[in-house]
Amino acid sequence: MRYLWLTLGFLCVGLGFVGIVVPGLPATGFFVAAAWCFSKSSEKFLHWLLNLPLVGPLLQDYRGGLGMPLKAKWFASVSLSLAVSISAVFAIRMPWAKAGCIALGLIGLWYIWTKVPLRERVLAEQEPSDQS
Known part of the structure; x- marks a missing residue:
């Protein structure tokens, strides 16, 4: 199952990056989903995602209950x-x-x-x- 969550996490990260440049594609939702997948599969990649300059602060706020x-x-x-x-x-x-x-x-x-x-x-x- 770990590899499935890891694969889904990277798929969501990829879609999130596409969503940054494609209007109408919900980038943040994909990054939130990726964080959830990585939380089930890899602390290393979760840490990497939460520290990305563009989306890291938004994800940290969301995970911290700030919305x-x-x-x-x-x-x-x-x-x-x-x-x-x-x-x-x-x-x-x-x-x-x-x-x-x-x-x-x-x-x-x-x-x-x-x-x-x-x-x-x-x-x-x-x-x-x-x-x-």
Whole structure:
């Protein structure tokens, strides 16, 4: 099983790097999945992933329960909406598939805005209150 998790981890890392340059592909989600796979297979590669300059800090925040910054939530939402819209209008021909694509996009937006904590809010709640 270790090799399966390791392989899936590297597949997710590869897709994450592609997602950095391809609009609409959720890079962060793939890196989070890669971190999970590496946590089950290799501390060495988990450490490597968590220390990458571009994604390491975001992964560390997410794993620490800090969630996503507001700017990242907006970027993810706009990218997701554009990708779903373009797919539904131009790439998908069958009405049931269009509806499925839109439904999955809406579920993704719902998840980002309701289940992933807002980093700024979590940090504000962690600060000690200034009561004199």
